[in-house]
Amino acid sequence: MKILVLNAGSSSQKSCLYYIPDDDRSKTVITQLWSGSIDWTKQQGMATIEVESNGVVLEETKKTDDRLAVMERLLNTMCEGDNAILESWEEIDFVGHRIVHGGSRYQKPTWITEEVKSAIAQLASLAPNHNPANLQGIKLMEELLPNPSQVAVFDTAFHSQMPTEATIYPLPYHWYEQGIRRYGFHGISHQYCAQQTAKLLKQPLDKLRLITCHLGNGASLAAIKNSYSIDTTMGFTPLEGLMMGTRCGSIDPGILIYLLREQELTADQIDEMLNKESGLKGISGMASDMRTITEAMQENKERAQLAFDAYIHYLCRQIGAMAASLEGFDVLVFTAGVGENSAIVRQETCQRLQYLGVHLDIEKNRDSPNNEDIAADQSQVRVLVLHTDEDCAIAQAVWQLAQVKG
Numbered sequence: 001m002k003i004l005v006l007n008a009g010s011s012s013q014k015s016c017l018y019y020i021p022d023d024d025r026s027k028t029v030i031t032q033l034w035s036g037s038i039d040w041t042k043q044q045g046m047a048t049i050e051v052e053s054n055g056v057v058l059e060e061t062k063k064t065d066d067r068l069a070v071m072e073r074l075l076n077t078m079c080e081g082d083n084a085i086l087e088s089w090e091e092i093d094f095v096g097h098r099i100v101h102g103g104s105r106y107q108k109p110t111w112i113t114e115e116v117k118s119a120i121a122q123l124a125s126l127a128p129n130h131n132p133a134n135l136q137g138i139k140l141m142e143e144l145l146p147n148p149s150q151v152a153v154f155d156t157a158f159h160s161q162m163p164t165e166a167t168i169y170p171l172p173y174h175w176y177e178q179g180i181r182r183y184g185f186h187g188i189s190h191q192y193c194a195q196q197t198a199k200l201l202k203q204p205l206d207k208l209r210l211i212t213c214h215l216g217n218g219a220s221l222a223a224i225k226n227s228y229s230i231d232t233t234m235g236f237t238p239l240e241g242l243m244m245g246t247r248c249g250s251i252d253p254g255i256l257i258y259l260l261r262e263q264e265l266t267a268d269q270i271d272e273m274l275n276k277e278s279g280l281k282g283i284s285g286m287a288s289d290m291r292t293i294t295e296a297m298q299e300n301k302e303r304a305q306l307a308f309d310a311y312i313h314y315l316c317r318q319i320g321a322m323a324a325s326l327e328g329f330d331v332l333v334f335t336a337g338v339g340e341n342s343a344i345v346r347q348e349t350c351q352r353l354q355y356l357g358v359h360l361d362i363e364k365n366r367d368s369p370n371n372e373d374i375a376a377d378q379s380q381v382r383v384l385v386l387h388t389d390e391d392c393a394i395a396q397a398v399w400q401l402a403q404v405k406g
């Protein structure tokens, strides 16, 4: 069975084509046939396309903001040129989409129907940078494939079992009834890492209490118990929680009232400042990328050091909050760009968590760990570095749904 996965970000588009044998009951044999990405952040108004298949790497740049046209070019490389791996589009059996916001209603992977599409469109006001891009991808596949079978895999779903006290904000109740509540995001990644943890430690997932730290450009934590997320740091939008690359995370809402009243900023200006000009970038005044920040620290750049210290402060503070929700934890997982690659972030974090029974093996931590336990032998809490693979998780979810359909 060939499954195409489309994973649309606000300024990126990742896509992968997978092959999973129809009789693969264990879901372990999954082959990536083709992968492609579009990045709109490298140069203003330019899209950088990268494709890899057949051992051939293609890189090209297109001067356009037309997302649909660039996506079509990217996907066409599956059927034409040196990267071609399909005779025709009809060979694609299913398409899986990462849908960022599924609201309260969508709690598991779902076949895409007209009703599902209009729900995704309605939820666009809660995820304006993602849900419209997701819909574009769905519609493009409807044009390219004769009879597409498409599946929506929601980033909010894994958090849908959180207890009400963890989803409600202490606000007037009628706002909760209107949908102003905590949803949580990065669910596909948190769930994938939880499952990988159980495999790596050879223990049943429902017996483990985990804190998963997804630290990429966007960052969030999940507190996982009985195989589900019972608390998480992102909320109504992906702005709540940890300090991130360019997002502020949790701040005093009184700041917004002050900015509206005293500085007369508009909603759009505040949105831009909190989402794109805050976090590591805001404090350092330099960069949102953790690599640049840690390099600048070596050169004694004070604001870079302050940005790093604040990042660790808020990370540890929120890990403490997740530990309290779980009433203790057995495993701490680091994943995504920063979590997988930054030894210094892991070291500084774990050093402050010794009081919770977290003890790192310093050498294993430094030695570019990949899907490994890096806790010291005597540590009460296991510390794992896992490579997250949302696209592979989406393909597996589609495969599972297809089995039920028969």
Ligand code: ADP
Binding pocket: 215, 216, 217, 218, 245, 288, 289, 290, 291, 336, 337, 338, 341, 342
């Ligand atoms: P996204 O949220 O866009 O999927 P990623 O998970 O790819 O992000 O993470 C991107 C971030 O990972 C970069 O901004 C960078 O800060 C960080 N990163 C990547 N490699 C390293 C590294 N070697 N050391 C420290 N940070 C890194």
